[in-house]
Amino acid sequence: MDAANILPIDVAGAIIALLVGLGLLGLVLQCLPWVIYKIIFPLSALASLGLALTGLWALGAIPNIAVLPLGLPDLPLHLRLDPLSGFFLILLGGASFGVSLYAAGYFKTMAGKVLGLLCLEYHIFLASMAMVLLADDAYLFMVAWETMALSSYFLVTTDHNIPDIRKAGFLYLLMAHVGAIAILLSFGVMQGGHALSAYTFDAMRASHPTSFWSSVAFLLALFGFGAKAGVVPMHVWLPEAHPAAPSPVSALMSGVMLKTAIYGILRMTFDLLHTQIWWWGVLTLTLGLLTAVFGVMFAAVQEDMKRLLAYSSIENIGLLLVGIGLTIIFHVYGKDALAALSLTATLYHSLNHASFKSLLFVGTGSILHATGKRDMGRMGGLIRSMPWVAALMLVGVLAISGLPPLNGFVSEWLLLQAFLLSPGLPNSYINMLVPVAAAVIALAAALAAYVMVKFYGVIFLGQSRGETVEAAHDEHAHDAGFWERTGMGWLALLCILLGLAPVFVVQQIDHVTQRLLGTHLGNAATGWMLLAPVDTERASYSPVYFLLAVLGVMLATAWVVHHYYHGRLRRGPAWDCGFPAQNARMQDTAEGFGQPIRRIFEPFFKIESEVPTPFDTHPEYHGRSEDRLWYLLYLPIKRLTEKLASWVSLLQHGHIHLYLAYTFVTLIVLLVFV
Amino acid sequence: MIIDKVQIPAVVFQLTQLLLVVLAAPLLTGWVNQCQAWLQNRSGAGVLQPYRVLHKLFLKDAVIAYNASWLFRVTPYVVFGCMWLAATIIPIIAVDLPFSRAADVIALVGVFALARMFSALAAMDIGTAFGTMGARREMMVSFLAEPALLMVLFTASMLSHSTQLPYIVSAFSRHQFMLYPSLAFAALAFLIVLLAENARIPVDNPNTHLELTMIHEAMILEYSARHLALIEWASSLKLFAYFSIGIALFLPYGIAEVGQWSALPLSILLLLFKLVLAGAGLALFEALSAKMRIFRAPEFLGTAFLLAVLGLLIHFLLSA
Numbered sequence: 001m002d003a004a005n006i007l008p009i010d011v012a013g014a015i016i017a018l019l020v021g022l023g024l025l026g027l028v029l030q031c032l033p034w035v036i037y038k039i040i041f042p043l044s045a046l047a048s049l050g051l052a053l054t055g056l057w058a059l060g061a062i063p064n065i066a067v068l069p070l071g072l073p074d075l076p077l078h079l080r081l082d083p084l085s086g087f088f089l090i091l092l093g094g095a096s097f098g099v100s101l102y103a104a105g106y107f108k109t110m111a112g113k114v115l116g117l118l119c120l121e122y123h124i125f126l127a128s129m130a131m132v133l134l135a136d137d138a139y140l141f142m143v144a145w146e147t148m149a150l151s152s153y154f155l156v157t158t159d160h161n162i163p164d165i166r167k168a169g170f171l172y173l174l175m176a177h178v179g180a181i182a183i184l185l186s187f188g189v190m191q192g193g194h195a196l197s198a199y200t201f202d203a204m205r206a207s208h209p210t211s212f213w214s215s216v217a218f219l220l221a222l223f224g225f226g227a228k229a230g231v232v233p234m235h236v237w238l239p240e241a242h243p244a245a246p247s248p249v250s251a252l253m254s255g256v257m258l259k260t261a262i263y264g265i266l267r268m269t270f271d272l273l274h275t276q277i278w279w280w281g282v283l284t285l286t287l288g289l290l291t292a293v294f295g296v297m298f299a300a301v302q303e304d305m306k307r308l309l310a311y312s313s314i315e316n317i318g319l320l321l322v323g324i325g326l327t328i329i330f331h332v333y334g335k336d337a338l339a340a341l342s343l344t345a346t347l348y349h350s351l352n353h354a355s356f357k358s359l360l361f362v363g364t365g366s367i368l369h370a371t372g373k374r375d376m377g378r379m380g381g382l383i384r385s386m387p388w389v390a391a392l393m394l395v396g397v398l399a400i401s402g403l404p405p406l407n408g409f410v411s412e413w414l415l416l417q418a419f420l421l422s423p424g425l426p427n428s429y430i431n432m433l434v435p436v437a438a439a440v441i442a443l444a445a446a447l448a449a450y451v452m453v454k455f456y457g458v459i460f461l462g463q464s465r466g467e468t469v470e471a472a473h474d475e476h477a478h479d480a481g482f483w484e485r486t487g488m489g490w491l492a493l494l495c496i497l498l499g500l501a502p503v504f505v506v507q508q509i510d511h512v513t514q515r516l517l518g519t520h521l522g523n524a525a526t527g528w529m530l531l532a533p534v535d536t537e538r539a540s541y542s543p544v545y546f547l548l549a550v551l552g553v554m555l556a557t558a559w560v561v562h563h564y565y566h567g568r569l570r571r572g573p574a575w576d577c578g579f580p581a582q583n584a585r586m587q588d589t590a591e592g593f594g595q596p597i598r599r600i601f602e603p604f605f606k607i608e609s610e611v612p613t614p615f616d617t618h619p620e621y622h623g624r625s626e627d628r629l630w631y632l633l634y635l636p637i638k639r640l641t642e643k644l645a646s647w648v649s650l651l652q653h654g655h656i657h658l659y660l661a662y663t664f665v666t667l668i669v670l671l672v673f674v
Numbered sequence: 675m676i677i678d679k680v681q682i683p684a685v686v687f688q689l690t691q692l693l694l695v696v697l698a699a700p701l702l703t704g705w706v707n708q709c710q711a712w713l714q715n716r717s718g719a720g721v722l723q724p725y726r727v728l729h730k731l732f733l734k735d736a737v738i739a740y741n742a743s744w745l746f747r748v749t750p751y752v753v754f755g756c757m758w759l760a761a762t763i764i765p766i767i768a769v770d771l772p773f774s775r776a777a778d779v780i781a782l783v784g785v786f787a788l789a790r791m792f793s794a795l796a797a798m799d800i801g802t803a804f805g806t807m808g809a810r811r812e813m814m815v816s817f818l819a820e821p822a823l824l825m826v827l828f829t830a831s832m833l834s835h836s837t838q839l840p841y842i843v844s845a846f847s848r849h850q851f852m853l854y855p856s857l858a859f860a861a862l863a864f865l866i867v868l869l870a871e872n873a874r875i876p877v878d879n880p881n882t883h884l885e886l887t888m889i890h891e892a893m894i895l896e897y898s899a900r901h902l903a904l905i906e907w908a909s910s911l912k913l914f915a916y917f918s919i920g921i922a923l924f925l926p927y928g929i930a931e932v933g934q935w936s937a938l939p940l941s942i943l944l945l946l947f948k949l950v951l952a953g954a955g956l957a958l959f960e961a962l963s964a965k966m967r968i969f970r971a972p973e974f975l976g977t978a979f980l981l982a983v984l985g986l987l988i989h990f991l992l993s994a
Contacts, residue, residue: 380801383743394745401791404777404784413780416824420831435986438828439979442821449787449820450813453794457809462801463741530775539837545776554755561900565732574739574800575895587798588806596814600972 008058009066009081012089012134015050016127022047023123030116037108037115042483044123045100051130052093058086059511065136072139078200080136083511084271087347088133088263090508094494095255095354096126102362102487103248105480109369118158118246125151125252132260137200138187145183149176149228152257155249156241165244172241175234179227183264186220189213190272204272214273218280221268222287229261229317232291233629238314239298243306243374247365250306254313255358259350262320266346269328270516278332282430285325289437292318292444297604299451300597301625303590304374305364308455309357312400315444316353319415320346322441326418327517333425336519340510341533342418344521347509349411352399352498356408359396359491360455363389366480366488367459373466376458377589383460386479388488390460395492397456399499401449405543405550407498410505410531412445417539447597454593463584500543503528591623598625606631687768687930695761695918699910700724702917702953709957724910731903739800739896749796750897750904756789757911764918767941768930769844778837779827782919783820786871789908790816797893808892811968815877815889818975819870822863825982829860830923832989839922847926855992859985861924866978868916870971872909875960877971880909887965921948 022044026036058064063082071077081089103122107115128151131144153176157169190204192213209217223234230238242250265284269276295314302308323346330339364374366389371379383390399406419438425431480488498505503523510520521533532540561567576582598605606626612619651662704721711718738746760782763774777785794809831837833854834845870877873890882888894905922929928944930937966974 381741383745383799384741398788398791401787402784403788403791404781409781409784416780416828417837420828420837431990432987435825435828435983435990439821439825439983439986442824443817443979446787446817446820449791450817453791453798453809453813457795457798457806461743461745461795461798462806536775537836537838537841539778540775541778541781542776545773546781549759549773549776550752550755553758554751557754557758557904558751561732561904565900566735568735570735570737571740571742572737574741574802576802577804577895582803584801586803587801588810593806593810596810596972599969600814 007064007066007081008054008061008086009064009079009134011054012051012058012081012130013066013079015047015054016130016134018047019044019123019127019130023120023127026119026123027116030119033108033110033115036119037104037483040119041100041104041107044126045097045104045487048093048096048100048126050093052090052097054081055086055089055091055093056508058089059083059508061086063515075139075199077140078136078202079134079140080201081134083515084263084266085133087509087512088259088350089130091259091351091354092126092129092133092256094351095358095491096252098355098487098490098494099248099251099255099358099362100126100487101490102251102365102484105483105485105487106246106248106362106365106369108481114158118155121151121154122249125155125249129252129256129260133263136202138184138191138204139199141201142180142184142187145180148257148260149173149180152245152249152253156245156253158246158249159244168237168240168244172237175227175237179224179234182220182224182227184224186217186224186268189217189220201272205274208274211275211277214275215277215280218269218273218277221265222280222284225261225264225268226287228264229258229321230291230314231287231317231321232294232314233633235291235294235314236627236630236634239302239307239310242310242313243304247306247362247368250309250364251358251361254310254361255354258313258317259354262317262324262346262350265321265324266516269324270331276328276332278329278427278430281325281328281330281332282433283325284321284328285433285437288318288321288323288325289440290318291315291321293440293447294318294604296444296447296451297597297601298625298627300447300454301591301594301605303377305367305376305455305459306361306374308376308451309360309364312448312451313353313357315448316349316357319412319441319444320349320353322437323349323415323418326415326437329425329430330418331517333427335425336517337521337534338418338421339517340513340519340521341414341421343513343517344506344509344533345411345414345418347512348414348498348502348505351505352407352411352495355491355494355498356396356399359488359495360393360400362484362488362491363393363396366484370478375590376455377591378466379459380462380465380584380587381460386460388479388485392485392488392492393460394456395495397452399495401452402445403449404541405499405547407495410499410502410541410543412441413541414533415441417533420539421534450597454590458588458590458593462587465584465587465589500547501528502531502541502543506531506533594625604628684770684772688762688771688773691767691771692758692762694767695911695914696758696907699761699914700728700907702914702949703910705950705953706913706957709954710960713957713961724906728903728907731898731906732900734899736899736901738898738901741800742896743799745792746796746799746896747901749792750901750908752792753789754904754908754911756785756792757908757915760785760789761911761915761918763839764915764922765840765843765929766918766921766945767938769840769847770931771840774838774840779831779839779842780824780837782839783824783827786823786912787816787820789912793893793905797896800896802896804888804892804895808889808895811889812893815870815971815975818972818979819867822975822979822982823867823871825979825986826860826864826867826923827919829856829982829985829989832986833857843922843926843929844931846923847929854989856985856989857924859981859988861920863978863982863985864920864923866974866981868920869959870975870978872913872916874956876963876966877974879965887968889968917949917952920952921945 026040029035058081066079068077128144128147135141153173227234292315295311299308299311326342327339399408402408402412514520530542606628609623704724708718797805797809834842878889930941
């Protein structure tokens with residue numbers, strides 16, 4: 001094969017093989033930990049970058065396919081790299097480049113066997129996610145999907161000696177498999193009981209199931225991928241499992257793995273299924289709205305920094321589902337320009353979420369290493385001892401709050417534009433749903449800013465809230481090392497670049513929308529400065545000018561103030577309001593900062609609080625805000641399962657002659673009836 | 675590119691407004707305070723008092739807490755820059771503002787959010803009880819006020835088929851006086867948001883020194899001298915920006931069209947008249963109402979949010 005004939009898919013396949021190889025190498029070299037973190041992880045970061053570049057290459061190319069003569073006899077593996085896969089490869093590669101660089105520094109403290117295993121699982125996880133994106137038949141897809149679930153399960157349970165983490169891992173495994181069964185059934189429905197060869201995606205594309213069976217397939221897929229993405233009410237595992245994993249893995253799970261579920265929904269809905277039905281969109285939209293508000297509300301009352309981020313991921317998945325729902329609705333009603341707009345917003349937001357959520361999650365890893373704590377209520381003032389982490393995390397926090405000129409704002413802007421352009425749908429009920437949905441999105445976005453002020457303010461600002469010894473420790477908490485800074489720096493840069501060059505990003509996404517919807521968004525304005533999705537009179541946004549204006553105004557102000565007046569500055573004690581006995585414990589804790597939300601949205605939480613009486617000499621206050629769904633949905637299912645199991649166990653006595661009798665009776669029954 | 679379409683008059687308009695708002699904003703605050711003084715039977719310090727206060731503050735030495743970080747020192751500049759920018763992109767004297775193309779109404783809400791985020795973070799930076807309390811309360815007020823404002827602006831965008839303020843305003847000003855039912859709801863919601871976001875009674879009180887009821891003032895307790903001056907100035911700019919949004923959306927009549935030089939003096943006079951009236955109205959409203967308990971504030975703002983959504987729904991139902 002000469003160089004001209006190399007296709008993106010060959011490169012992608014080679015990189016996946018390289019990733020697996022690096023993982024195995026890590027396992028073999030586990031007695032040389034420095035090789036693992038100094039060579040293997042940086043190499044794997046480069047491989048990830050290669051994956052991202054391959055994805056970029058594949059966006060513009062025609063879809064290319066490959067058939068690998070592996071697997072079961074007569075069931076070769078089909079691979080395919082089209083713009084949709086390419087886009088998600090960029091997401092995977094871009095985020096994991098930063099995370100792997102970070103991991104090179106983060107895993108330094110681990111040594112020996114654990115590190116070797118971790119290295120293998122980490123790379124298998126990366127490779128399987130890439131494989132999910134490339135799979136072009138149900139068989140390979142399910143194998144890759146399960147590998148992804150299992151490898152991430154092992155990563156989640158890295159600290160398996162802690163019972164809570166084992167429990168979290170079990171819950172994750174259970175939900176992952178319930179979801180996987182639904183996906184498998186969905187493939188089964190689409191395959192339609194045809195010949196064995198119909199398990200390829202190509203055969204599914206060619207088959208035209210009736211609208212009933214399409215709906216069944218869609219619902220199964222939505223349930224299965226929704227369970228992986230943490231869509232309410234299948235979300236309970238997410239805030240348990242994501243925080244339990246080591247921080248780089250949490251970053252990959254939240255930043256990238258959740259997006260594979262989004263990829264799955266998009267692939268099923270717009271590629272494999274031929275027709276869409278309007279109520280699919282309404283259902284997805286409603287689920288998305290519920291998920292978004294639920295996630296952000298619960299994020300506001302968390303005390304554990306990683307759980308807070310996990311709930312915030314649920315919120316973002318909700319926003320993505322809203323985008324998909326809108327796309328389906330617009331597509332069904334033939335409003336293709338709008339469908340392209342909302343799909344672009346969805347894809348853009350996936351990319352954004354991958355960058356800022358990975359950044360924030362790896363940042364919590366540095367904090368965890370420096371302070372040994374996950375409870376925000378015992379931190380504070382880390383901006384002084386960890387200036388690098390604080391500065392980089394500020395970028396992530398501003399981006400996730402959807403503030404201009406960073407990337408979170410662009411996708412939010414696009415999504416809101418889609419809502420604003422929507423009047424005129426033939427179904428008047430949907431027409432009324434649209435403004436309500438826009439209002440809910442706006443509310444969720446504003447609440448996200450609340451959550452992020454809490455997250456950043458309680459951790460980095462103020463004074464250390466811990467006991468005196470801890471506080472002294474926090475004052476000298478070490479900043480992130482070189483690799484950690486580099487990884488975080490890349491992710492922060494991604495947040496900034498995706499925010500400043502939206503026109504370029506939208507151009508790339510156009511390849512995907514063109515492929516899925518047959519139309520693309522384009523840009524009404526010329527040049528790369530001004531983003532104008534429909535026409536320049538309607539709406540436009542230019543982050544570069546915006547940034548220049550804000551910076552210009554700020555610098556001019558600073559110059560004028562210092563030039564015409566003076567720059568004298570003194571330091572003194574903080575003002576104590578005439579009460580000199582103030583101490584660090586009088587600041588808001590994480591719980592205190594979330595209190596207004598808990599009070600305003602009281603009916604949604606299951607709140608247990610113990611308030612001491614005024615006569616208590618050692619008053620202690622406890623408060624817990626729990627998820628009602630766990631009690632209303634999951635525990636009844638668990639009890640039902642246990643009850644059924646106990647009935648079934650009536651058959652079991654442990655006497656061999658009884659079991660022989662069962663066999664005998666079954667045989668007789670079969671002989672009589674069959 | 676923006677540049678190739680921009681004509682000279684537009685740039686002149688934009689620069690005029692840039693300077694006008696930053697110089698005139700304290701005057702508006704002074705006028706509101708003066709009206710309040712009159713309503714309270716005091717003689718008042720005159721409309722120029724805010725300038726004197728700013729000058730005095732700029733001359734003083736800044737004192738910051740021992741543990742204040744760089745975030746604390748940068749915030750006044752960020753807040754001031756954001757508010758100045760916000761007041762600059764709202765068309766008040768002429769619709770032809772080239773910079774408005776870079777930032778539409780959603781970005782306008784984003785600018786306010788950016789400033790708020792920085793103020794809240796800076797308030798938590800020192801780590802005093804009041805700072806964090808102020809930040810928490812400010813965020814509590816804003817998470818309802820911000821979507822309400824967005825919905826108000828959406829209603830206007832739907833009516834004018836654009837999210838760009840110049841197009842919205844020129845669409846509204848060209849119509850004969852006409853009452854859109856959806857816009858009436860939006861106007862009510864906007865009034866509530868204006869009160870809440872500018873720390874006015876009944877949600878907050880800009881003149882309060884009673885710590886337990888403070889919201890905005892609690893956040894800036896630690897600031898002094900030039901930092902405080904910038905923040906006070908930014909508050910004036912914010913009030914000015916909100917008045918401008920109100921005027922632009924609900925009373926845009928008399929604004930200068932693209933390239934209309936001759937209309938400029940009249941439009942400035944009209945603007946002055948509207949601002950004087952609006953400032954007096956605000957003072958009167960504040961004199962007549964009492965501050966509400968902090969936990970009533972979410973209900974008050976929830977009302978604004980619902981009204982705004984209702985306005986949008988009415989637009990969808992009646993397309994008017």
